[in-house]
Amino acid sequence: MRQVLITLSLILPIIPFIAIIPSSPLLSLIIIGIVFSTGLIGLLINNLAIESWFSLILALIISLISQGYIPFIFHVVLIPLQNPELFNGLVIMIEYSLVSSQLYKSYMKYIKEFGSRGFDKNEVNYALNNLVKWIMSFLTIALAISLTIYYIMVIITIPLVDPFTALVIFAITYITISRYLLTKMRSS
C-alpha cells in the first residue's frame, strides 16, 4: 500500500492544474513542474504533505484571483480560466491527497516505530496495509457521496432554500459536527 499512497499523494495535487493547460499552457506546466518537484522533495524528506499543502494554497490563490469578488472589485483577472467550474471541482483531489499524504506519514512512522521494537515485520505490514486499504475505501466512498450530493444539488433547479438559510444550515451542521468531534477527542 506504500506505493499506492505515494502515487496518490504525488499525482492528485497536480490534477487541478492540468485543467488550466488549455487557458495558460506555459504557466500551468511551470506550476505542475514546481508542485511535482515539491512532492519529490517531500518524498525524500518523508513529508509528502508539503506537496498537497503547496498545491492547495496555490489552487486557492489562483481560484480567488481569477473569479468571484476579488477580480470583480479590482477589475483584473490574473489567470483567466477557460473552465473555472472544473478547476474548482478538482480541488477535492487535493483534499484527497492531503489525507493520503498524512496517512503515508503515519504509515511510515508506524513501520519505523514497530519495526525496531521486536514486532514481526510481516504482521505489522499486514495490519497496516489492512488499515490503509480501509481508510482509502472510506475516502473513496466519501468522494462518491460528495459527488452524488453535488449532482443532486446541480440537477434540482428549483431552489429549496434561499442562500442565507443554506448558509445557516451549513453553519449549524458544521459547528455541531466539529464540536462533537473535538469533545470526543478531548474526552478520550
Next chain:
Amino acid sequence: MKETSKIPLLLVLLPIVMAAIAALTASKPYMLSVLFPLIIIVIALSLGDKPTILLSLSTDKNVMYVDDELNIELNVIIHGGFGLLIVRAPPIPNTSMAEGFELVKGNNVHMVFKGFSNVNRKFTYTLRAVKRGNYSLDSIEYTYYHMLGIHEPIKGSIKLEGDVQVIPKIKIVRRVLGIVKPRQGLPRYPPSRLGPYSTEFKSVRNYVSGDPYKFINWKATARNPGHKLMVNEYEREGLRTTIILLDVGWWMRHGTVEENPLEYGISLVLSLSRVLLRYGYNVGLWTIPIGPRVIPSSGIAQYYRLLRELMTIRALPIKGYAMDLALYRLIQETDPALIIVTNVNKESISRLNDTINQLPTRALAIDIVPETILMRNLIKGTPCAQWVIRNRTKIYLALPKNVKVITWDPACEGIGSLIAKISTYLGRWL
C-alpha cells in the same frame, strides 16, 4: 502515533476554509470540497465506538529449571471499534521477568487490525529461563488506536495472577566416587546433636526443659522414687553436620546477570546439599555477610528449605562481614564441615579472612572464578586454557592456614567433577 490525530483536525478545518473560498469565488463546485471532509468525519464518527478488548494468557508450566523453555499462549478477542491494537504480553520491559527470560520462538508483541468483523486470534511464543527466581507474569499491556485518531489511544493493562518459579540448574549426582561417608565406623564418630530424632532407642533420663512431651516415659516416671519426669532418649539422625557459607558480596556478581559466581554458587550449593542429604548429612546454609539462613537438618524437606531460601538471594554491595553468633555457637557445638562458596579476589580476601579467623573450625573454600565466563561473552569459543585465569596462588597465601581452597572455573568444569573433589576433601576431613 500523533500523525493520525492530525487528520481529524485537518478534516474539521478544511470545510470552513472551503466554505469561505466558495463564498468569495461564488463557485458552486467548491461544495464538493466542503462536503468531502464532512462526510469522512461522519464515517469516522460512526466507527468511533470504543472496543471491548479481552486478553488472556496461559502457560504450560509454573515451575521450571534454568534453561528450560516455557510455552505461552496468548488469546486476543476484540469486539467493536475500528483500528489497530498493539498487544505486549509478558515479559514486559523493566520487570523482573524481562531479566529472567529470553524469547526463543514466536513473539510476545503483536499488532492486530480490527475491521468490521470481530477479532479472535491466538498467538504462541516460547521463552527460555536464564535466571533463577520467582517471577510474576505481571500483566498484558495493550494500546488501541482508532482508524483516524478521532479519540486518544486507549491504553490499558490486564493483570495476570500466575507466577513462574525458575529453579537453579542442579546436577543430580547419583554416586560419588570420592569418600563422602566418614571413614570411621559406628560408634566411634559422634552423632550430631542437631539432627532429627530417629526411632532408635538410646536411654531413659530425667526430663529437661525443651524435651518433646511425646518422649515422656510415664511408666519410668511412676517408678521413680523422686517422682521426677523421665523421658526416653533416641539417637539423632544424620552422620555429620555440614554448613555451607554462601558469599553474597558484590564480587559474586562479576560476569553477566545470568552467569556469575553467585548463580553458579547457588547451583553448586543445591547440587552438593542434595548429595550430602542423600548420604544422611545435616546440611545448613548461611549467607555472608547478611541474608537468609537455614538451620542444619537432614532429609528431603531440608533440600526444599534450602531451595526456597536460595531463590531469594541477591548479591549485595557490602561494607564488611559481621559474625552471626548463632553460627559461631553452632560450629562450637557440632564441629561441622564448613564449606565457603565465594569468589576470592583482592576485594573479598580481607573480608573473608576476618570471617574465617573468627570461626573455630577448619574450612573448605570453593573459589568460583569468573574470568572464562567473562572471556566467553567477549570472544566466542574461548578455550578452557589457564592463560585466561590469573594466577591465584599469591592471593590464596593470604588466606588463614585452616582453609583449603578448590578453584572452580564453571565455564570449563562441571559441577559433578567439583562435587567429587569436595567429597574427597570431606572424606579426609571426617
